[in-house]
Amino acid sequence: MRQFETDLSILDDPSQLFMLQDAENVCVIFKTNHIAFFTINGKQLNHIKVEEDSILALTMSQDGQYLVVGGEKGTVYIYRTYDLALVYTYPSCDAVIRSLAITHDQKYIIVGLSTGCLIIFNVNFNVITYRRKALN
Secondary structure: OOOOEOOOOOOOOEEEEEEOOOOOEEEEEEOOOEEEEEEOOOEEEEEEEOOOOOEEEEEEOOOOOEEEEEEOOOOEEEEEOOOOOEEEEOOOOOOOEEEEEEOOOOOEEEEEEOOOOEEEEEOOHHHHHHHHHHHO
């Protein structure tokens, strides 16, 4: 048994955990609206406080390079995982986001709303990666 090692008292009440199949890192959403990444042994890698929204749902790309989150404002955000930088924001939906999924081919993000509606956004992680490389 391990516990998350952090020196911040604000990171003491996790609400959601997400782990990829390769099980190298764990993404944690805290009730204080912080997103943090930990190693599988519990050592903190990085964290940010999300100011834009109250996060309720998350998923990650298959390669673990991007974190997709959504929340109470009905907006889907894409963050790079290694530095937790916001790289893309989709237009707001008309209801609270309750669930997120990425299709197996990594072409679409499926968004489940509190009204029972499903919204499908087109995503191209290769373009996001290419833009990042072009800017550097």
